[in-house]
Each structure stands twice: as structure tokens, then as C-alpha cells.
Amino acid sequence: MTYTLTDAHKLIRDTARRVAREKVAPRAAEMDETGEYPHDVFVAFKDVGLLGLTVPQEYGGSGAGFLALALAVEEVAKHCNSSALILLLSALSTQPIVLGGNDEQKGRWLPRSASGEVKGAFCLTEPNAGSDAAAIESRAVRDGDDYVIDGEKVFISGGSVADFIAFFAKTAANGPAKGGSASGGGPRVISGFIVPTDSPGFSVARTDRKMGVIGVPTANIVLQGCRVSAANRLGEEGRGFRTAMLTLNTCRPVVGARGLGLAEGAIAYALDYARERKAFGKALVEHQAIQFLLADAAIGIEAARHLVYEGAWMVDQGQYDRQHAAYLSIAKTFATELAIKVSSDAIQVLGAQGYMKDHPLERHYRDARQLTIVEGTSQIQRLVIARAMIERDIVYW
Numbered sequence: 001m002t003y004t005l006t007d008a009h010k011l012i013r014d015t016a017r018r019v020a021r022e023k024v025a026p027r028a029a030e031m032d033e034t035g036e037y038p039h040d041v042f043v044a045f046k047d048v049g050l051l052g053l054t055v056p057q058e059y060g061g062s063g064a065g066f067l068a069l070a071l072a073v074e075e076v077a078k079h080c081n082s083s084a085l086i087l088l089l090s091a092l093s094t095q096p097i098v099l100g101g102n103d104e105q106k107g108r109w110l111p112r113s114a115s116g117e118v119k120g121a122f123c124l125t126e127p128n129a130g131s132d133a134a135a136i137e138s139r140a141v142r143d144g145d146d147y148v149i150d151g152e153k154v155f156i157s158g159g160s161v162a163d164f165i166a167f168f169a170k171t172a173a174n175g176p177a178k179g180g181s182a183s184g185g186g187p188r189v190i191s192g193f194i195v196p197t198d199s200p201g202f203s204v205a206r207t208d209r210k211m212g213v214i215g216v217p218t219a220n221i222v223l224q225g226c227r228v229s230a231a232n233r234l235g236e237e238g239r240g241f242r243t244a245m246l247t248l249n250t251c252r253p254v255v256g257a258r259g260l261g262l263a264e265g266a267i268a269y270a271l272d273y274a275r276e277r278k279a280f281g282k283a284l285v286e287h288q289a290i291q292f293l294l295a296d297a298a299i300g301i302e303a304a305r306h307l308v309y310e311g312a313w314m315v316d317q318g319q320y321d322r323q324h325a326a327y328l329s330i331a332k333t334f335a336t337e338l339a340i341k342v343s344s345d346a347i348q349v350l351g352a353q354g355y356m357k358d359h360p361l362e363r364h365y366r367d368a369r370q371l372t373i374v375e376g377t378s379q380i381q382r383l384v385i386a387r388a389m390i391e392r393d394i395v396y397w
């Protein structure tokens with residue numbers, strides 16, 4: 001079995017393509033320049049129902065799934081990766097609830113997320129714990145019917161515009177944990193929480209100055225004595241790390257879709273330019289060196305497309321646990337590394353013009369550089385892939 005695109009998938013892709021051309025493309029350079037979150041783009045996505053693609057129908061979403069989301073993200077990323085991230089965040093912030101929440105939590109947060117009434121963020125990374133996420137130091141201490149949470153999260157996409165965050169903290173101090181050590185703790189002392197951002201003790205310490213994907217702020221979030229009801233804990237104590245990892249697994253092909261779309265948009269722009277620009281008496285497209293560069297981009301794009309669609313389809317089939325993680329990592333790694341190469345090559349096609357802000361390629365290049373770092377670096381993906389080979393989840397004979 002493998003993916004096929006249904007009429008529903010094609011409709012969502014075409015809708016996203018239209019919104020991307022009409023509402024996103026005209027705003028892309030401006031948001032990159034100003035760094036202001038594009039609320040109008042969020043509303044444009046909301047108006048056509050693109051914010052609830054991965055939210056189940058019984059909780060107000062369309063339940064269209066991750067392949068549908070990947071298709072939509074690809075279309076948007078052809079023009080603007082900040083806007084593509086907004087779509088991705090609709091899943092990254094709600095998946096902890098879909099995967100780890102109870103009926104009450106799902107009923108409270110998912111319909112409002114799917115409708116665009118609220119937006120969320122995913123808070124895992126800390127100053128002393130990035131790739132080694134199990135080393136987080138945030139603490140949630142039980143106090144009667146509440147938890148009091150203290151901790152700092154860094155580089156949180158959309159954290160400063162979020163209405164709620166999925167926050168991961170250690171709860172080891174509350175009694176014997178199911179694993180890890182009581183002092184430092186390990187993955188099995190981590191719990192997930194939904195924290196409304198109007199909770200006392202929540203603050204945005206700052207937003208970061210950064211290289212790319214500038215339209216979506218990256219925020220430093222501090223919880224200081226932040227009291228939330230125990231009803232906001234996602235699942236049992238100690239289940240948070242698994243929820244966080246599964247959330248990342250499900251979203252990895254969608255990060256790949258950000259890379260895929262970016263590569264397509266960059267090379268399509270370069271091709272248009274190369275048809276018109278002349279050197280040595282003929283159009284650039286007639287020079288074989290340029291043709292090979294274009295062809296290499298197409299080879300990579302078509303390979304990435306299948307990896308990304310297949311990975312997203314696997315997620316829709318429920319195949320995103322440890323056993324399947326390697327394929328999702330392959331999709332993410334290939335498509336995001338491709339985005340860096342193709343956007344760089346696209347600049348080369350334009351020569352000096354490619355380096356200028358009059359064209360979108362330098363923005364695509366800066367945006368692409370983010371993709372091999374977020375949601376697990378390329379190195380961490382390779383650890384996952386190699387582990388699967390060693391443990392025979394991937395077998396070649």
C-alpha cells in the first residue's frame with residue numbers, strides 16, 4: 001500500500017494554491033522585512049478551513065489528515081515559509097492534545113484551534129536541552145488540585161502570539177517516577193501540560209532576532225510560579241516525553257513539505273528568469289550547465305515529493321511510532337537538505353540578481369536554513385535512521 005491523492009486531497013491542495021497565490025505571495029517580502037506576524041494570512045487560512053486539517057472531525061476539524069496538510073504546506077511554501085510554518089503550527093500545537101489529551105481537553109481546545117479562534121505553540125526546547133530533550137529542567141510540582149510550573153523555553157515558534165502552549169516539564173518531585181532518576185530524571189519523568197497564555201506567571205521574555213522565517217516570531221517563554229489546574233495535564237504523569245516525541249514524528253513529513261515547496265518555488269522562479277536572461281548571445285536556459293542545475297533540482301524535488309507524501313500518508317495510517325520513525329526522519333532530512341541546495345542553486349542561476357532582495361531567492365535560502373535545525377536536526381534524524389537499520393526496522397535484504 002502507498003499513498004494516492006483523493007479528490008478531497010486535490011481540493012485542499014488547490015484551495016491552498018489559490019490562497020497562497022492571492023493572499024500569501026503578495027505579503028511574503030513585507031513580513032520578511034518587518035518581522036510582524038501576518039494575522040491577515042492566519043485569517044486567510046482560517047477562512048478556507050486550512051487550520052483544522054489534522055484535527056479529528058468529532059472535535060471540529062476536517063480530519064483531512066497529514067497528507068492534506070503536507071499538500072497545503074507545500075503550496076504555501078512555494079511562496080513563503082513563514083506562512084507555511086503558520087499552517088504547520090496548527091498541527092504541532094494541537095497534536096499533543098490529540099495524542100495525549102482526554103475528551104474534556106480535546107473538546108475544550110481542539111474545536112477553537114481548528115476554527116482559528118485560538119492558536120497554540122509547542123514548548124519543548126530549553127537553554128540547556130535542545131537535541132537532548134530528555135534533559136529539560138522545567139519543573140511542575142503538584143499542589144492540591146493544581147501544578148505550579150517553573151521553567152524557561154527557548155526558540156518557541158509563534159510563542160509570543162499563542163493563546164495556549166503545550167508545555168513539557170518534569171514532575172519527578174511528585175513521587176516515584178516510572179523511569180529515569182529522581183534527581184535529574186529521564187524521559188519517563190516528563191509530563192505535558194496545556195498552559196493558557198493568560199495564566200499568571202506566564203511571560204514572553206523576548207523574541208529572537210534571526211536569519212530567516214522572520215514572519216513567525218521565535219520566542220523565549222518563561223513560566224514562573226505558573227499555576228495551572230491538574231486538569232490541564234496531558235495524560236498520566238510521565239507520559240509527556242512520549243507525547244512530545246510522537247508529536248514531532250507526525251509533523252516531520254510536514255516540515256519536509258516546507259522544504260519541498262520551498263525548493264519548487266525557488267527553482268520555478270529561477271527557470272522563469274533563465275528563459276529571459278541572455279548570456280553569450282543566448283538565453284541562460286540554453287546553456288547546458290544551467291540545464292543540468294535545473295534538472296538536478298527536478299530530480300531532487302520528485303524524490304522528495306514521494307518521500308514527503310508517503311511519510312504523511314503513513315502518519316494518516318497511524319504509522320508514526322518508534323518502529324516507523326526512521327521513514328519520517330528520511331522524508332524530513334531529504335526534503336529539508338534539498339531545500340538548502342536548490343535555493344542556493346537558484347540564486348546561482350540569477351547570478352548577482354539572485355543575491356539581491358529584489359528577488360525572493362535570498363529569502364528562500366535564509367528560510368531553508370532553518371529547516372534542518374527545527375524539530376530535530378539532520379544529525380538527530382540520522383541517529384534515528386541508523387538506529388532503525390541497526391535494529392532491523394529497515395532491512396534491505
Ligand SMILES: Cc1cc2nc3c(=O)[nH]c(=O)nc-3n(C[C@H](O)[C@H](O)[C@H](O)COP(=O)(O)OP(=O)(O)OC[C@H]3O[C@@H](n4cnc5c(N)ncnc54)[C@H](O)[C@@H]3O)c2cc1C
Binds near residue numbers: 124154155157379
Ligand atoms: C527558528 C527556530 C524555531 C524553533 N521552534 C521551536 C519550537 O516551536 N518549539 C521547540 O520546542 N523548539 C523549537 N526550536 C528549537 C529546535 O527544535 C532546536 O534548536 C533543535 O532541536 C536543536 O537543539 P539545539 O539548538 O539546542 O542544538 P544542540 O542540541 O545544542 O545541538 C548542537 C549541534 O550538535 C548536534 N548534536 C547534538 N547532539 C548530537 C548527537 N547525539 N549526535 C550528533 N550530533 C549531535 C546537533 O545536530 C547540532 O548540530 C526552534 C529552533 C529554531 C532555530
